Amino acid sequence: MARSAIRFAAFIATCMIVGGLAAVPPAGAAPDLCTPPGEQAAVALPVKLANAKRPREDKYTTAGVEPLSSIDVTKLGLGTPGVLTVGTLTESPPTNCINARGRYSGFDNELLRAIAKKLGLRVHFVGTDFFGLLAQVESGRFDVGSASINATDERRRTVGFTNGYDFGYMALVVPAGSGITGFDAVAGGQRIAVVQGTVEDAYAVDALEVEPVRFPDSVTLYASLKSRQVDAWVAPSLTALNLLKPGDPAQIVGYTFSPAGFEAYAVAKKNQPLISALNSGLDAVIDDGTWPQLFTDWVPRPLPPDWQPGSKSAATPHLPDFAAIAARHHRPESEQYTPKSTLAQLRDSFFDWQLYRRALPDLLKTGLPNTLLLTVSGGAIGLVAGLGLAVAGLSRTRWLRWPARIYTDIFRGLPEVLIILLIGLAVGPLVGGLTHNNPYPLGIAALGLTAAAYIGEILRSGIQSVESGQLEASRALGFGYPAAMRLVVIPQGIRRVLPALVNQFIALLKASALLYFLGLVAGQRELFQVGRDFNAQTGSLSPLVAAGILYLALTIPLTHLVNVVDHRLRRGRPPDADDSIELSPAISSQEMT
Amino acid sequence: MTTPAAREPVSLAAKGIQLSFGKHQVLRGVDLDVPAGATAAVIGPSGSGKSTMLRTLNRLHEPDGGDVLLGGRSVLADDPDELRQRIGMVFQHFNLFPHRSVLDNITLAPRKLRAMSDDAARELALSLLDRVGLKNKASSRPSALSGGQQQRVAIARALAMQPQVMLFDEATSALDPELVKGILALIAELGADGMTMVVVTHEMGFARSASDTVVFMDRGKVVESGPPDQIFDNAETQRLQKFLSQVL
Numbered sequence: 001m002a003r004s005a006i007r008f009a010a011f012i013a014t015c016m017i018v019g020g021l022a023a024v025p026p027a028g029a030a031p032d033l034c035t036p037p038g039e040q041a042a043v044a045l046p047v048k049l050a051n052a053k054r055p056r057e058d059k060y061t062t063a064g065v066e067p068l069s070s071i072d073v074t075k076l077g078l079g080t081p082g083v084l085t086v087g088t089l090t091e092s093p094p095t096n097c098i099n100a101r102g103r104y105s106g107f108d109n110e111l112l113r114a115i116a117k118k119l120g121l122r123v124h125f126v127g128t129d130f131f132g133l134l135a136q137v138e139s140g141r142f143d144v145g146s147a148s149i150n151a152t153d154e155r156r157r158t159v160g161f162t163n164g165y166d167f168g169y170m171a172l173v174v175p176a177g178s179g180i181t182g183f184d185a186v187a188g189g190q191r192i193a194v195v196q197g198t199v200e201d202a203y204a205v206d207a208l209e210v211e212p213v214r215f216p217d218s219v220t221l222y223a224s225l226k227s228r229q230v231d232a233w234v235a236p237s238l239t240a241l242n243l244l245k246p247g248d249p250a251q252i253v254g255y256t257f258s259p260a261g262f263e264a265y266a267v268a269k270k271n272q273p274l275i276s277a278l279n280s281g282l283d284a285v286i287d288d289g290t291w292p293q294l295f296t297d298w299v300p301r302p303l304p305p306d307w308q309p310g311s312k313s314a315a316t317p318h319l320p321d322f323a324a325i326a327a328r329h330h331r332p333e334s335e336q337y338t339p340k341s342t343l344a345q346l347r348d349s350f351f352d353w354q355l356y357r358r359a360l361p362d363l364l365k366t367g368l369p370n371t372l373l374l375t376v377s378g379g380a381i382g383l384v385a386g387l388g389l390a391v392a393g394l395s396r397t398r399w400l401r402w403p404a405r406i407y408t409d410i411f412r413g414l415p416e417v418l419i420i421l422l423i424g425l426a427v428g429p430l431v432g433g434l435t436h437n438n439p440y441p442l443g444i445a446a447l448g449l450t451a452a453a454y455i456g457e458i459l460r461s462g463i464q465s466v467e468s469g470q471l472e473a474s475r476a477l478g479f480g481y482p483a484a485m486r487l488v489v490i491p492q493g494i495r496r497v498l499p500a501l502v503n504q505f506i507a508l509l510k511a512s513a514l515l516y517f518l519g520l521v522a523g524q525r526e527l528f529q530v531g532r533d534f535n536a537q538t539g540s541l542s543p544l545v546a547a548g549i550l551y552l553a554l555t556i557p558l559t560h561l562v563n564v565v566d567h568r569l570r571r572g573r574p575p576d577a578d579d580s581i582e583l584s585p586a587i588s589s590q591e592m593t
Numbered sequence: 594m595t596t597p598a599a600r601e602p603v604s605l606a607a608k609g610i611q612l613s614f615g616k617h618q619v620l621r622g623v624d625l626d627v628p629a630g631a632t633a634a635v636i637g638p639s640g641s642g643k644s645t646m647l648r649t650l651n652r653l654h655e656p657d658g659g660d661v662l663l664g665g666r667s668v669l670a671d672d673p674d675e676l677r678q679r680i681g682m683v684f685q686h687f688n689l690f691p692h693r694s695v696l697d698n699i700t701l702a703p704r705k706l707r708a709m710s711d712d713a714a715r716e717l718a719l720s721l722l723d724r725v726g727l728k729n730k731a732s733s734r735p736s737a738l739s740g741g742q743q744q745r746v747a748i749a750r751a752l753a754m755q756p757q758v759m760l761f762d763e764a765t766s767a768l769d770p771e772l773v774k775g776i777l778a779l780i781a782e783l784g785a786d787g788m789t790m791v792v793v794t795h796e797m798g799f800a801r802s803a804s805d806t807v808v809f810m811d812r813g814k815v816v817e818s819g820p821p822d823q824i825f826d827n828a829e830t831q832r833l834q835k836f837l838s839q840v841l
Binding site for chain 2: 467469470472473474475476477478479480483487488491492495
């Protein structure tokens with residue numbers, strides 16, 4: 001009820017912006033990176049792969065699988081019976097992404113849907129960040145992790161894996177005109193970029209022996225590369241091929257095998273029944289032709305020699321001759337496209353009106369209500385807890401004062417993103433039963449508890465600024481300390497710090513964007529994450545700019561509200577005549593002594 | 594009858610009150626004796642402990658030694674909040690609640706502490722405002738009033754609890770000179786009506802004309818006390834003589 005009311009209010013509040021943007025011409029065929037490119041997009045196995053190091057002996061792929069009929073789906077240790085809860089990425093097309101209709105898609109996820117169907121399970125996707133994904137799978141927050149994860153030996157120490165469903169190779173992407181011509185030209189002193197915690201990260205450190213620049217996701221990384229803030233990018237080849245658009249000031253100059261081996265779904269190590277079941281499902285979708293079809297639609301390119309998906313007894317998939325298709329469609333880039341000017345590049349990246357229009361419905365329907373809900377609930381918690389902290393901080397008992405002090409020091413002293421991660425990822429499993437593994441309430445708690453530390457200090461300073469005569473006069477009338485504080489001192493203190501409280505509310509509104517670290521389902525995404533998902537879908541930063549405009553539409557009126565409140569408080573103070581009265585006793589007492 | 598009956602005035606006495614703030618001894622055995630219905634004016638130089646002594650009478654400061662008697666009975670074992678409901682106090686800086694209207698300033702304590710109905714409290718407040726000459730200011734904010742008007746509201750606020758004793762702490766020191774007389778007249782009027790009062794003041798004219806007893810304090814002790822004529826015309830101690838020569 002309350003939520004729908006908030007949504008409605010939010011909708012009304014932003015009608016003006018909609019009106020403003022509605023004047024823009026209708027959207028044309030803006031690119032959606034999260035659609036299957038089809039077999040005509042096929043690429044040949046890169047020539048340079050021939051010289052690359054071959055994958056080592058495969059000791060993990062199972063010889064065979066259990067028959068599907070012998071699998072008891074009630075014994076798979078799922079968090080929710082009958083439902084496969086999957087942690088995935090929202091911004092790694094074409095393997096893991098959210099499409100324009102808000103569906104978690106991409107090759108990995110569509111394949112997992114097909115596997116789950118074989119097993120008679122429903123799939124529930126949750127978007128998250130890669131660096132926390134494996135830990136969340138092992139801790140049981142997710143049953144499965146789906147993110148083109150290379151099943152490396154190192155990762156196998158943390159988490160279990162199914163058989164492989166794809167075999168990744170890496171591309172080296174450089175800005176146009178770069179002096180780096182291939183993997184053998186990579187050297188120390190260059191800014192080599194990777195997505196943090198990926199197999200490319202490990203490859204840069206171990207094989208290339210450079211200290212890479214680490215990014216949270218590939219879309220941000222690619223934007224940095226295009227603006228030449230990094231010298232090269234060791235990328236999953238699919239992601240690179242997908243992101244690089246004709247005319248972009250970037251090119252792929254080399255390929256290599258991922259030394260780690262195949263890509264697989266991550267499952268908690270102890271959950272062997274689920275691993276077996278997924279392996280059976282994988283073999284089944286390879287055998288019935290689903291795998292080859294999805295592979296051809298989404299990621300059309302040859303498999304490495306000597307490797308095939310599924311168990312060793314799975315059928316050999318029949319795939320089109322991608323190399324031949326690629327040769328038919330091949331046109332040298334230089335002939336077909338002229339590089340865009342820097343200005344055109346900027347315009348497409350930041351001010352694409354069609355993308356604004358496309359992102360706006362989701363920003364308004366999903367992002368805005370969630371941002372407001374997070375901010376208002378976090379603010380309510382912060383205000384109540386903050387008042388408690390302020391009163392405890394002013395107490396004459398050290399057993400109240402010290403805990404309040406310690407709490408404030410800790411929560412003010414830690415970066416907000418760290419608190420959100422700690423509460424979301426560390427406290428999450430402890431209260432999993434209470435929250436049904438939903439990070440949303442934890443995020444609200446993290447925002448509220450952090451705000452409480454600041455609000456507590458604001459209120460305390462406000463309360464302390466109330467003249468001691470107010471408390472004394474209340475006590476002289478016969479009020480006890482608690483009643484005197486509640487009726488007289490605290491209301492005055494709060495009035496004095498109203499501007500600071502509104503500022504804190506603005507800070508909270510902005511901090512709500514950090515919740516995207518916790519992994520939210522599609523309907524829970526706030527403004528920033530919605531903008532980000534569109535950003536990942538399209539490769540353009542315009543959706544983020546649109547989200548930014550909505551933030552401003554919320555914060556600027558609040559900033560002005562602060563000014564109005566502040567002005568009124570100042571003007572509302574007693575006239576100057578009173579100040580001169582305040583002086584006279586001091587003067588007379590000096591004369592007396 | 595919607596308002597509780599006014600209480601009978603009672604006698605107030607202090608016996609050998611001592612109080613230290615840390616190592617600093619502020620009160621060194623103060624004696625005070627105010628018969629029921631009488632007015633005691635307390636005079637003395639700044640820092641002599643007058644205001645501190647006043648605050649030990651309603652236990653805003655708890656005395657370290659000595660006794661406070663109300664109607665001949667010690668009050669040191671009573672609940673201090675309940676005790677303060679029986680003793681009204683008026684401050685130098687008024688200390689009105691700036692976030693509440695004049696009416697709310699007066700009705701707050703009766704409503705919350707006496708569980709008086711809103712209507713009854715309002716009626717009581719309006720009659721008190723009438724008495725201090727501010728009936729038309731009920732809905733004003735304290736900041737919209739002059740200092741003299743604010744002090745009248747503060748007196749009405751204290752009277753709303755129907756106290757047995759009133760304490761005034763330099764109630765006119767923060768006022769512009771032209772406003773002092775009106776407040777002093779109001780205080781004198783209260784005394785004439787039979788209220789037991791202790792008035793700490795720098796106004797020697799008031800002490801002489803409106804009090805039954807004048808108490809001269811210096812360095813945390815009562816140096817001399819007696820009827821106004823005796824104190825002002827026949828001062829016995831050198832300290833009082835010197836003090837009077839400075840202020841008169």
